[in-house]
Amino acid sequence: MRRARLPVIARRRAGLLFAVLLSAAAVLVAGSSTFVYEPAPVPTIAVTTPIPRKRPTPTFTPTPTFTAAQREALTRTLRDYLDGRPGSLSLSVRDLTTGISYTYGKGLRTATASIVKVDIVMALLLKAQRRERPLTSAEKGLAERAITLSDNAAATALWHAIGGSAGLASANEELGLRDIDPGPGGAWGSTTTSAADQIRLLTALVSPDSPLGPDARRYVRRLMRDVAPDQAWGVSAAGDDAEIKNGWLPRDAHGGRWTVTSIGIVQKAGHRYLIAAVSERHPTMQDGIEAIEHTAETVTEALTKTAPTER
Numbered sequence: 001m002r003r004a005r006l007p008v009i010a011r012r013r014a015g016l017l018f019a020v021l022l023s024a025a026a027v028l029v030a031g032s033s034t035f036v037y038e039p040a041p042v043p044t045i046a047v048t049t050p051i052p053r054k055r056p057t058p059t060f061t062p063t064p065t066f067t068a069a070q071r072e073a074l075t076r077t078l079r080d081y082l083d084g085r086p087g088s089l090s091l092s093v094r095d096l097t098t099g100i101s102y103t104y105g106k107g108l109r110t111a112t113a114s115i116v117k118v119d120i121v122m123a124l125l126l127k128a129q130r131r132e133r134p135l136t137s138a139e140k141g142l143a144e145r146a147i148t149l150s151d152n153a154a155a156t157a158l159w160h161a162i163g164g165s166a167g168l169a170s171a172n173e174e175l176g177l178r179d180i181d182p183g184p185g186g187a188w189g190s191t192t193t194s195a196a197d198q199i200r201l202l203t204a205l206v207s208p209d210s211p212l213g214p215d216a217r218r219y220v221r222r223l224m225r226d227v228a229p230d231q232a233w234g235v236s237a238a239g240d241d242a243e244i245k246n247g248w249l250p251r252d253a254h255g256g257r258w259t260v261t262s263i264g265i266v267q268k269a270g271h272r273y274l275i276a277a278v279s280e281r282h283p284t285m286q287d288g289i290e291a292i293e294h295t296a297e298t299v300t301e302a303l304t305k306t307a308p309t310e311r
Contacts, residue, residue, distance in 0.1 A: 066100045066306050074302045078104050078295055087257070087287065089279035091295045092195035095303050096206065097271040102299055103196055109179065110278040112191045113247025115261045116168075117146045117155045118220065119180070119201060120188065123162040123171030125216040147223040147245060150231060152189075159188045174211050175204045189249055198263045198276030206265065206274070224264065234262025235275040237293035238300040241267045248285050257281045260288025262296075269304045 082089055090105030112119075121143045128135055135143065142158050145151035162168060165182035168191070172180050179197035183190035204210040205217050212220075224243035236242035244264030250256050259280040266273050275296055282288035 066102065066303065070302070070306065071102065074102065074299065075104060077298060077302075081294060081298070082291065085287065085291055087279055087282040087291065089277065089291050089295060090195040091275070091277045091292070091299060092199045093276075093296075093299050093303065094199050094203070094274040095271050096274065098303075098306070100303055100306065101199075102303065104295065104299070106194070106196065108278060108280075109192050109194050110261065110280045111183075111189060111249060111251065111259050112180075112193050112278075113189050113249035113259050113261050114150045114152075114155070115198065115245050115247040115263050116183075116188055116191045116193075117150065117158075118224065118245045118263065119168065119172065119191075120155060120158050120162060121147060121220055121223070122175065122201070122204065122212060122216075123168050124158055125212060125220070126171050126174060127162055127167070129213060129216060144223060147220075148226045149228055150246075155188060156186060159186060176200055189247070193278060195276045195278050198278070199274050202263060202265060202274040202276065221265070233289050234260075234292050235264045235277055235296045236262075236266060238275055238296040239266030239268035239271075239273060248288070250285075251280070254281050257283060258285045258288050260285060260292060262292050266300070268300050271300075271304055273300055273303075275300070 078091075088105065088108055088110075090103070090108035090110075092101070092103040094101045124139060124143065125135070128139075139158075139161070142154040142161075145154035146158055159168075162171065164186070165184060168182040168188075172182075177197050177200050179194040181192045182188070183192075204212060205221055208214070210217060221243045224245055225241075227244060227246075231246055232242065232244065234244060234246045236244050242264050243266075244262065246263075247259070247261035249259045251259055257280070259278075260282060261278045263276045264274075266275060277292040277296060279288050279291055282291070
């Protein structure tokens with residue numbers, strides 16, 4: 001069967017359409033570079049070696065010390081002063097800020113006189129603490145008069161309340177005191193002690209390891225802070241914000257010469273000091289006061305100036 005032939009016009013139109021399509025394809029090929037997809041350039045990230053963090057240089061805080069030479073110099077200074085005065089004196093100081101301690105006249109033991117009233121009140125508080133009860137209003141009134149006014153009648157009443165000599169001895173064993181001997185009978189003022197042992201007593205008022213609870217410790221220190229102005233002498237001369245108790249007693253055993261004692265906690269130049277002084281055989285009470293104040297000032301001044309030494 002013969003294929004039908006397209007008419008001439010149809011063939012021409014088909015040829016023309018083919019030419020147009022061919023031209024369009026050429027244009028597309030020629031301009032294809034305009035439409036080529038190119039991905040966005042990846043930004044260059046600079047790789048750097050991290051700078052190591054510099055560790056802080058540890059600071060060295062030297063431990064303060066009080067050298068043997070400094071102790072000897074201080075002892076000579078005190079001896080030169082006291083050798084020219086009648087009477088005997090022992091003074092003990094502990095710097096709670098640095099931990100340094102110093103004692104002059106270690107062997108001296110004297111009557112406590114009225115500083116024992118602090119010990120008696122602490123014994124009362126220990127007794128109440130063991131029974132898990134607060135002080136009664138009457139006991140508080142006696143304690144306040146005994147310390148702030150140095151009232152002897154109040155001290156005698158408390159002496160009996162704690163069980164006298166035996167009660168004080170029991171309390172002092174609990175408080176860690178070693179050189180204190182309670183007075184016989186009702187003679188609480190004849191209790192004997194050393195300056196170093198009174199530092200142990202004061203330590204029981206500031207240490208969290210004390211057998212006395214924190215409220216009891218604060219209570220006693222508040223009473224010591226509120227002593228009558230005319231009784232605010234003694235170791236208070238060594239610093240500020242003093243919490244103190246003093247004692248004074250002319251003794252027949254010494255021909256009427258005076259025993260003068262002073263204990264307390266003071267602040268000086270950023271340091272906190274426990275100070276205890278016991279002295280006896282002074283011609284007058286004022287002689288004893290002057291000796292205590294001068295030696296207390298001299299010692300705390302020397303300890304405050306102590307330069308830290310590397311170890």
